Amino acid sequence: MANRIQKSVPLMMILPGLALAVAIIGYPIFDLAWTSLQDVSRFGKLTGFNGGENYAEVFGDPLFWESLWRTGIWTLAVVLGTLAISMPVAMILNDDFYGRGLARVIIMLPWAISLTMTAVVWRWALNGRAGLLNATLMNAGIIDQPIEWLATASTAFVVEILVGILVSIPFTTTILLGGLSSMPQDAYEAAVVDGASGWHQFRYITLPLMKPFINIAIVLNVIYVFNSLPIIWVMTEGGPANGTDILVTYLYKLAFRFGQLGKASAISLIMFFVLLAFTMLYVALVSRNDRDDAAPEEEV
């Protein structure tokens, strides 16, 4: 009896939080799955099953495919761009130099500001008439006419990708720094003794040892970037003319502007499965690094 109470103690401690998570995160998934199979009125009333018609509608919609394609470009460009910049930045910040503390604070700054606010400020900075980016470029003599950055979809999308990269750098750099700081120094010393050049050290020591951290940075960034709404929504709302829509902005419009709830829930569910696939990849990566969960973790 006492033993049984003893055994249920940890479960009792976990249960309240678990209940909230299941209600708020679990239930909507089932509701979306259920809704996506039915006809839905503008006001959210379910009016009977329609045998996958919502999905057929989604797959027959050119805007869906365009948004999907753009989501792919957005995710790939932001994730790879971020990694390409964060790797050298992390290596510099891992080395000892004057003013390193200050450099770290500045590099980490974009993380401290919410995406919404960053996007609002950039929307103003990129203003076609009076934006201060135009002011700066004109002062520097790079352009002589103000540019309407957000008025054409192709420029707007490139700018949004660059802002996406900028705000992803701090988090990625932090993960990579975590990896670099745990690098064994003796490997480098041995390499120096053997006469390895800087590039060779990077290519044959740093990169292989950093691989688990790079993998995790990539997977986490894919997860965060692929369903990030605020930057695109605040800067262009997917416009002009749906030209910067990615799946999340398109989904949001369908659900809350056009009242096409059946279609919107079908897209939600498709996105959920993509997210699930990447999350499972992440769980697999993480559990490879961490087999024995009973052992107390070491200090980070």
Place this chain on the structure above:
Amino acid sequence: MTSKTTRSILYWAILSPLMVVILFPFGVMFVTAVRPRAELFTYPPTWGFSEFRWENFSEMWVKTNFGGALLNSLYVSISATVVALVLSIPAAYAMSRYRFAGKGAYRTFLLMTQMMSPIVLVLGLFRLMMALGLVNDLNSLVLTYAAFNMAFTIWMLQSYFNSIPRDLEEAAWMDGASHLTSLVRIFLPLAVPAMVVTAIFTFINSWNEFVLALTMMRSSEDFTLPVQIYAQVAGRYQVEWHHVMAATVLATVPVAIVFSWLQRYLIRGMALGAVK
């Protein structure tokens, strides 16, 4: 010149273009917030302006109902933090101190919920809140923010709890203290710093959240700060940019300072709950 000096110059030179781009929006924000309204749309566009107008801030406060949105944001963020912590502390303690059936599955569940993004579920959540009668009710945000932050808070707390030596509690049991006494008298006081850091991050996450607040809050007096500021910009012909930037400064700078100061602790919980 020593090699450290050379290296420092080289590194700062490499980092400087990135730093300029990072600091650029902050410059834009401050310069616009204090500029007279008439100088917003000068041509050609310029960084310079004639006078510092600090009154922009007080005007903005009244005109944009900044105070109301501030109170909404405070209410939501503080309540969500309290709910998340009250539910996470026992769960993190159980994860740190007990072995139990289903622990592995629970870990996986936490990782899954941590990665789940509100936007994918937003329509389902909206329908759920409709059914519960919580649309236009700030408590809908309290519940959702608490739920979405809980995986993070549990990781974070667990990793700190693991670093509190078990021996201290065991010694107390030897001396005849009950588990509950040792928990309250010995463990919890040691865990206070961990809880404070975790609470601050949960607060900041809730403070910054946009999508759910935009969706659940339909009338302007219920807006939280990010939605309130967004509403000053979106779908308007005449945007009062000096007010918008003044509001952005007030809404972000205090939080950004706290975040920058505590940022080094974040690594323990965020994503790296399991990466060592």
